[in-house]
Amino acid sequence: MSLHDDHKPRISRRTFGGAVGAGAAAAAVGLPATEAAASTHPAPKERPFRAAPDRRPSRRPNILFILGDDLGWADLSSYGSPHIKTPNLDRLAREGVRFTHSYAGSATCSPTRFSLYTGRYPARTKGGLAEPIADRTVGLDPTHPTLASLLRGVGYSTALIGKWHCGYLPDYSPTKSGWDEFFGNFGGALEYYSKLGLGGEYDLYEGDAEHKDLRYYTRILTERARDYLHRDHDQPWLLNLNFTTPHWPWIADGDTEESAEIVRRVKAGDKSALWHQDGGSVAKYTEMVEDLDRSIGEVLRALKESGQEQDTLVFFASDNGGERWSYQWPLSGEKASLQEGGIRVPAIVRWPARLNGHQVSDVPHFSPDWTATLLELAGARPHPAYPLDGTSLAGYLLRDEELSERDLFWRVRGERALRRGDWKYYQGKSGKDQLFNLAEDQRELADKATDEPKKLSALRAAWEQTNSGLLPYPA
Structure with a gap:
C-alpha cells in the first residue's frame, strides 16, 4: 500500500487491507512511526479484505453499539494520537475492521443520534432540526420507526444505557421509541458526579423515573453495561451504550473538588457552568479518553465472560468530531462544523463469527448506513412509509460485493x-x-x-x- 503526500491510504473501495499498528496509524496522520510506537502495537502484515464464507454460519448477531461523545477522529492511538493510549480500542480494531473514512450523520450530538436511530437524514424530522436539542419542545416522535423498534419487531430485546439526547419527558424517551429498557440521561451534557444537567435539573433515570447515584458517571454506565451482558439472554439483543465521555465538563474520575465547584456555580444560576470554559487541559482530556478506553475494555471482558463474544457484532464510533482539547490532525474544523474535523470520526467493527481481523477500510460511509446494515443483518425491514437514507454495508462486509459510489x-x-x-x-x-x-x-x-x-x-x-x-x- 502506498501513501500519498496528504497521508490518505489509497485502498480499493472493495477491499480491506492494512494495519492498525504504529506505522500505519502514524503514517495516516503524518507522524513518524517511532513517535506513535509507544502507544500502539506492531503492525500485522497487510492483506486485502476477503469475506469469510468458510466460517461457520452465524445466527443473527447480538449488537453492542458503543458511542463516545465528542471524541475526535485521531484521539485513539490506533488512529495516530501521539499522547493518548487506548489499548482496548486498539485491540478491538486489530480483531476487526478499522474505518478511516467513517462519518457522523451530523456535526453535533442529537442530530447524529436521530440519523442513527432512524437511518434517515436528521432533517427528515422536526426534532432533527435542533442542532442540538436544548429545550423540551422537540424530540424523536414515538410513532417514528427506529432501529430499536424495528429490531424488537423481529424478536430482539433492546436496551439503551447512557446518553439519549433525543427529547425529554414526558413526551420523548427511549422507552417510547422501541427500547425495552433505558438507564441514563436525557440531556446533552451533565456533571459527572451530581448528574445535574444544563438547566440545573437532575438527569439520571432508570426507565422514566429518577435514579439516585452520585458516583462518577462513566463508572455507573460501565457497571450497568456489564450487568446487562452477564444476564441470561434467550433471544438476540441490541444494546446501545452511549457514554458521555469525553464531553465537557472536563472532570475525570476522582476530581471531586472540581465537581463541587461546578455544582456550586450551577446551583447559583450560572447556565454556562457545565461548558467549563475555564477548565480542562490536554492532560485532563487524555485522562478522560483513556478512562473511556478502560471502561470499554471492562465491557468487552464482560462480553467475553458471558460466552456471547463470537456472535456479537461490536461497533464503536464517536457521535461527531472533537472540540477544544481533541487531536484531529490532519483534519480541519471541529464539532459543529461540516469540515472533516467536525464529522469524520473513528469507527471500528468486530464480529468474530463473520469478519476477519487486522483490516482497515477507506470506504466513505456515515451513521445511517449502519442503521441499514444492522437491520439487514438482523432480518428486519424498514417501514415502507419511512424509507432509509442509509445504504447497507452488509454485502460489502460479508459477500465481497461492490459498494457503488453514492453521495x-x-x-x-x-x-x-x-x-x-x-x-x-x-x-x-x-x-x-x-x-x-x-x-x-x-x-x-x-x-x-x-x-x-x-x-x-x-x-x-x-x-x-x-x-x-x-x-x-x-x-
Whole structure:
C-alpha cells in the first residue's frame, strides 16, 4: 500500500487491507512511526479484505453499539494520537475492521443520534432540526420507526444505557421509541458526579423515573453495561451504550473538588457552568479518553465472560468530531462544523463469527448506513412509509460485493457539504462554494472550485436536490 503526500491510504473501495499498528496509524496522520510506537502495537502484515464464507454460519448477531461523545477522529492511538493510549480500542480494531473514512450523520450530538436511530437524514424530522436539542419542545416522535423498534419487531430485546439526547419527558424517551429498557440521561451534557444537567435539573433515570447515584458517571454506565451482558439472554439483543465521555465538563474520575465547584456555580444560576470554559487541559482530556478506553475494555471482558463474544457484532464510533482539547490532525474544523474535523470520526467493527481481523477500510460511509446494515443483518425491514437514507454495508462486509459510489449529504445551519467519491463540496458560513479532493487534500485547504467548475456545479446541484426534500429550518 502506498501513501500519498496528504497521508490518505489509497485502498480499493472493495477491499480491506492494512494495519492498525504504529506505522500505519502514524503514517495516516503524518507522524513518524517511532513517535506513535509507544502507544500502539506492531503492525500485522497487510492483506486485502476477503469475506469469510468458510466460517461457520452465524445466527443473527447480538449488537453492542458503543458511542463516545465528542471524541475526535485521531484521539485513539490506533488512529495516530501521539499522547493518548487506548489499548482496548486498539485491540478491538486489530480483531476487526478499522474505518478511516467513517462519518457522523451530523456535526453535533442529537442530530447524529436521530440519523442513527432512524437511518434517515436528521432533517427528515422536526426534532432533527435542533442542532442540538436544548429545550423540551422537540424530540424523536414515538410513532417514528427506529432501529430499536424495528429490531424488537423481529424478536430482539433492546436496551439503551447512557446518553439519549433525543427529547425529554414526558413526551420523548427511549422507552417510547422501541427500547425495552433505558438507564441514563436525557440531556446533552451533565456533571459527572451530581448528574445535574444544563438547566440545573437532575438527569439520571432508570426507565422514566429518577435514579439516585452520585458516583462518577462513566463508572455507573460501565457497571450497568456489564450487568446487562452477564444476564441470561434467550433471544438476540441490541444494546446501545452511549457514554458521555469525553464531553465537557472536563472532570475525570476522582476530581471531586472540581465537581463541587461546578455544582456550586450551577446551583447559583450560572447556565454556562457545565461548558467549563475555564477548565480542562490536554492532560485532563487524555485522562478522560483513556478512562473511556478502560471502561470499554471492562465491557468487552464482560462480553467475553458471558460466552456471547463470537456472535456479537461490536461497533464503536464517536457521535461527531472533537472540540477544544481533541487531536484531529490532519483534519480541519471541529464539532459543529461540516469540515472533516467536525464529522469524520473513528469507527471500528468486530464480529468474530463473520469478519476477519487486522483490516482497515477507506470506504466513505456515515451513521445511517449502519442503521441499514444492522437491520439487514438482523432480518428486519424498514417501514415502507419511512424509507432509509442509509445504504447497507452488509454485502460489502460479508459477500465481497461492490459498494457503488453514492453521495453522502450533510446540512447544518449556515453550512452544507456533500461527498461523492474523493470529492467534497463544502459551503461554510462565508457562503463561498468550495471543492476539495480529499484523496489529495484531507486538510481542505486546496480549493479546486475554479479548476473544476463542472464538478462543483454537479455536486452543488446534487446537494440542492437532496435538500429540497427535507424540512426547512424554523425561522
